[in-house]
Amino acid sequence: MKTLILLNILFFFSLIYAQTYEVEKLSGKVNILNNGDDIWQELKLNTKIGSNAIISTDKNSFVKLNANGTTFILKEFSAISVSDIKIMSVNDLLLALAMENIINAPRKKENNKSNSTAVYGTDEQKKAAELNKQNDMGIKRLNGAKQLAENGMVESAIITAIEIYRKYPETKSNTDYRIYFADLLFKKGLYEEAFDDFSSIKSLPLNNNQKVYIDNKLEQISKKLLNK
Amino acid sequence: MKKILTSFIILYFTTNLLPQSSLGLNGLQGVLDGSFISINSFEQNPSNYSNIKDWIFSLSYGAEFANTTTSNLYQISAGKAFNNHYFSLRYSPGIQKEFIFKSGETVTLGNSESVKLESRFLYKELFGAGYSYKISKQFSAGLSLRFFKEDITQEYLSTVFSDSIYLVPGTEIDNANFWKGDLGIVWLLNRDLSISLSSVNLFILKDKNLNEANNHFSLKNNKALLIGMNYYPLNNFNINFLYETNNSLQAGISKLLNLGKNKIGISLSAFHDKQQKPFFAGINSSVFFISKSFDISLAWYKYLSNRKSTGSYEDFYSNGITNIYNNQFSFDKLLFAVNFKLNTSIEQKVKFIDLTIKQNIYPALADKYLDTPIASAKVINLTDEKQYVKPSVIINGINNDAIQSPVYSIMPFDTTEINFYTIIPDNYSKLNPELSYANFYLNSLNDNSDDELQKAILINGINAWDGNVHNLKYFIKRDLNFSINYSREILANNKSVLDTVIGALADFYKAKIIFNAFVKNLTYISDPRASSEYVQYPSETIKLKGGDCDDLSVCYSSLLESIGIETALVDYKNNPDVKHVNVMFNSKLTPQQANLITENDTKYFLRKNDKGIDEVWIPVETTSLTDFNSAWLIGSQLFQKEAIDKLGLLNGEVEIIDIY
Numbered sequence: 073m074k075t076l077i078l079l080n081i082l083f084f085f086s087l088i089y090a091q092t093y094e095v096e097k098l099s100g101k102v103n104i105l106n107n108g109d110d111i112w113q114e115l116k117l118n119t120k121i122g123s124n125a126i127i128s129t130d131k132n133s134f135v136k137l138n139a140n141g142t143t144f145i146l147k148e149f150s151a152i153s154v155s156d157i158k159i160m161s162v163n164d165l166l167l168a169l170a171m172e173n174i175i176n177a178p179r180k181k182e183n184n185k186s187n188s189t190a191v192y193g194t195d196e197q198k199k200a201a202e203l204n205k206q207n208d209m210g211i212k213r214l215n216g217a218k219q220l221a222e223n224g225m226v227e228s229a230i231i232t233a234i235e236i237y238r239k240y241p242e243t244k245s246n247t248d249y250r251i252y253f254a255d256l257l258f259k260k261g262l263y264e265e266a267f268d269d270f271s272s273i274k275s276l277p278l279n280n281n282q283k284v285y286i287d288n289k290l291e292q293i294s295k296k297l298l299n300k
Numbered sequence: 301m302k303k304i305l306t307s308f309i310i311l312y313f314t315t316n317l318l319p320q321s322s323l324g325l326n327g328l329q330g331v332l333d334g335s336f337i338s339i340n341s342f343e344q345n346p347s348n349y350s351n352i353k354d355w356i357f358s359l360s361y362g363a364e365f366a367n368t369t370t371s372n373l374y375q376i377s378a379g380k381a382f383n384n385h386y387f388s389l390r391y392s393p394g395i396q397k398e399f400i401f402k403s404g405e406t407v408t409l410g411n412s413e414s415v416k417l418e419s420r421f422l423y424k425e426l427f428g429a430g431y432s433y434k435i436s437k438q439f440s441a442g443l444s445l446r447f448f449k450e451d452i453t454q455e456y457l458s459t460v461f462s463d464s465i466y467l468v469p470g471t472e473i474d475n476a477n478f479w480k481g482d483l484g485i486v487w488l489l490n491r492d493l494s495i496s497l498s499s500v501n502l503f504i505l506k507d508k509n510l511n512e513a514n515n516h517f518s519l520k521n522n523k524a525l526l527i528g529m530n531y532y533p534l535n536n537f538n539i540n541f542l543y544e545t546n547n548s549l550q551a552g553i554s555k556l557l558n559l560g561k562n563k564i565g566i567s568l569s570a571f572h573d574k575q576q577k578p579f580f581a582g583i584n585s586s587v588f589f590i591s592k593s594f595d596i597s598l599a600w601y602k603y604l605s606n607r608k609s610t611g612s613y614e615d616f617y618s619n620g621i622t623n624i625y626n627n628q629f630s631f632d633k634l635l636f637a638v639n640f641k642l643n644t645s646i647e648q649k650v651k652f653i654d655l656t657i658k659q660n661i662y663p664a665l666a667d668k669y670l671d672t673p674i675a676s677a678k679v680i681n682l683t684d685e686k687q688y689v690k691p692s693v694i695i696n697g698i699n700n701d702a703i704q705s706p707v708y709s710i711m712p713f714d715t716t717e718i719n720f721y722t723i724i725p726d727n728y729s730k731l732n733p734e735l736s737y738a739n740f741y742l743n744s745l746n747d748n749s750d751d752e753l754q755k756a757i758l759i760n761g762i763n764a765w766d767g768n769v770h771n772l773k774y775f776i777k778r779d780l781n782f783s784i785n786y787s788r789e790i791l792a793n794n795k796s797v798l799d800t801v802i803g804a805l806a807d808f809y810k811a812k813i814i815f816n817a818f819v820k821n822l823t824y825i826s827d828p829r830a831s832s833e834y835v836q837y838p839s840e841t842i843k844l845k846g847g848d849c850d851d852l853s854v855c856y857s858s859l860l861e862s863i864g865i866e867t868a869l870v871d872y873k874n875n876p877d878v879k880h881v882n883v884m885f886n887s888k889l890t891p892q893q894a895n896l897i898t899e900n901d902t903k904y905f906l907r908k909n910d911k912g913i914d915e916v917w918i919p920v921e922t923t924s925l926t927d928f929n930s931a932w933l934i935g936s937q938l939f940q941k942e943a944i945d946k947l948g949l950l951n952g953e954v955e956i957i958d959i960y
Contacts, residue, residue: 105899108900108902108937109900110898110900112899155902155945167950171944175906178908178909178910179907179908179909179958180910209901238891238906238914239891239894239901239906240892
């Protein structure tokens with residue numbers, strides 16, 4: 073049934089894409105990765121920003137973007153892909169979630185082909201471990217996603233958060249953010265998805281309040297699913 | 301000549317009684333597809349129908365229970381099938397009946413010897429021959445000829461007038477020979493039902509007639525029609541019915557039981573003859589055994605009227621007989637029959653119904669044809685046993701020996717679809733396409749070829765491609781030796797750079813170095829054949845210093861795969877007019893390590909490996925022949941837009957095809 077719904081809505085899939093924005097206001101340190109750059113550059117007032125850009129704010133900084141009267145404020149310690157500033161329908165979200173499932177499916181290998189010939193000694197492993205040190209980009213990205221939701225782009229916020237969990241796996245253990253975005257799924261009536269997400273969060277280290285909250289939420293969703 | 305035939309009584313029958321036309325000599329009928337359908341019984345089977353594959357030899361021996369029991373060899377026969385033709389010959393020394401009548405008056409001769417005058421009437425059927433032709437699977441038509449002989453010997457007394465009047469005994473001998481011919485057809489409506497239609501006494505060719513005075517002793521040869529029906533309402537259960545328009549009929553049932561590969565059975569039938577009483581004059585019960593090489597039956601014919609008593613001359617004189625072996629004077633009898641079936645030709649067990657070439661041959665796609673069939677055929681099992689079939693094919697110009705496909709099993713008389721697979725040898729290198737042919741074979745196990753079929757097939761050149769991006773991997777894999785040498789040479793030339801790179805980044809930098817070296821002398825050239833169906837091997841792309849997106853993607857992928865870097869082709873299908881393909885490779889970096897190569901998280905794509913662990917994959921636009929960073933940027937933007945933002949991976953407009 074779920075597949076059938078997906079197939080139906082596939083025909084009506086349409087996104088309202090973000091337009092080209094202009095920096096209207098800016099305070100503190102705001103950086104941009106423009107058009108596939110690998111190096112952050114400082115963002116300046118009145119700069120035109122394409123949809124391929126990523127914007128990042130430091131603490132005590134913000135930027136206000138404007139596209140033909142539509143504004144979006146990126147608060148402090150946040151990052152966002154401009155292409156994520158878009159209005160999606162629930163159907164669009166369902167499609168995007170379905171694609172996430174496809175992407176998340178483990179690949180099947182045809183045979184046991186030998187892997188790279190690189191040799192990883194003990195020193196190499198140490199070096200690699202050092203390189204795994206976390207930066208703040210994941211949290212900044214989640215903050216950006218929250219602001220999408222706060223600006224009414226809940227569907228885009230949800231799918232952005234899911235992508236962030238994958239690209240910045242350390243963010244997946246941040247229970248506050250997890251609960252926030254799981255609640256968004258619940259509010260959108262995506263009970264099965266919300267149930268899965270809350271169940272996953274339950275396996276993380278939680279404080280008592282969080283435990284009670286999640287148990288209540290799971291019970292609430294179970295009833296909703298039963299009454300469906 | 302004076303005949304003294306006044307009040308004779310029947311004293312003795314030397315009867316070799318056999319059934320009338322409504323009884324088979326083998327004591328059984330109705331086994332439609334078995335061999336026991338009255339083999340060489342022209343009486344019951346005038347159309348000479350047979351489903352024998354090659355030779356059959358038949359023999360009937362039996363005993364008749366009159367006042368004294370006599371036993372005889374009734375007939376021996378041989379049949380031979382040649383394709384759709386079937387011939388049979390029969391010698392029937394036992395198909396005869398003799399009536400001996402003696403006068404009730406005693407004559408005392410001059411020497412005081414007393415004699416009774418005697419008359420003998422001997423009827424014989426000596427030879428038979430048959431021919432039939434299978435017009436189709438359903439229809440068979442044929443004819444039979446039988447040779448008859450009638451001998452009449454009558455003693456008489458003639459008066460001699462001299463000094464005294466003498467009565468001198470004499471013997472009058474009369475005989476006749478003639479051929480009887482009949483035609484018939486058999487119609488097999490389906491596996492369970494058949495209908496037959498035959499003439500009875502259609503034509504008589506007389507070689508010699510009886511004297512006019514003896515004509516009424518001749519066999520009655522009234523013309524009639526014989527209609528038969530054989531029906532299997534249940535498996536191994538048969539109902540059969542024969543009707544002659546001269547008001548004779550026979551109805552019977554038979555039941556077969558499987559005994560391993562053989563069968564045993566019983567049958568029971570009753571027959572009616574207008575000249576005999578009661579209405580059902582007799583019954584025939586028989587048991588039989590059927591095997592692949594021989595059949596045996598034992599039949600008991602029981603007349604329901606009392607046949608031990610003598611018959612009357614008046615009856616004989618006024619009614620005569622219409623049939624030598626079953627008439628109002630016949631006795632109970634026991635018949636033993638055996639058939640020997642000899643198959644000197646190899647029996648075809650399976651057969652092609654039709655065959656379809658599913659795809660032309662693209663030699664580059666070598667082992668593809670191990671998994672996807674080049675042809676499929678509908679094949680029928682012609683036997684009543686489960687058959688195992690080995691399909692095989694030889695493609696002229698590609699294979700020297702037959703390439704065998706997996707063995708199939710086919711249930712009795714069932715039809716199934718069989719696939720043919722092949723192998724393209726590694727050394728196949730013809731550049732130009734050629735129209736060739738393929739010989740397809742069906743072999744039932746342990747036998748020679750049962751059937752074969754030849755079909756035309758197009759063999760494309762070694763660079764031909766069927767347009768399916770999945771199949772580009774065959775071009776990638778084929779030239780791997782060249783790619784190994786080429787990649788190693790590039791890496792060796794950049795050893796100093798690679799030595800400074802930490803292990804986690806090794807694959808990424810190898811891919812980057814190889815791309816930069818690879819594109820140095822290349823230019824993008826659209827397909828030289830103005831078609832997307834021509835793909836260069838990596839060595840050709842390097843040698844020709846260029847290619848289109850297919851060629852460049854194949855080449856780059858091959859170079860990376862040759863040094864153990866996993867790659868995938870990305871097939872962009874959103875524009876039906878312009879298809880595009882590029883490459884992504886696995887950097888083996890974890891998501892946490894991605895920032896070592898870029899701060900921009902839209903430039904890479906996470907894919908889970910077979911253990912479910914995310915790895916960083918880098919999309920590369922192989923037609924961007926400036927440098928790696930540009931190709932990466934273009935590749936990642938294209939992938940982000942078409943595959944992610946437009947949900948191309950979900951709606952099928954973008955497909956990632958792993959090489960291994």
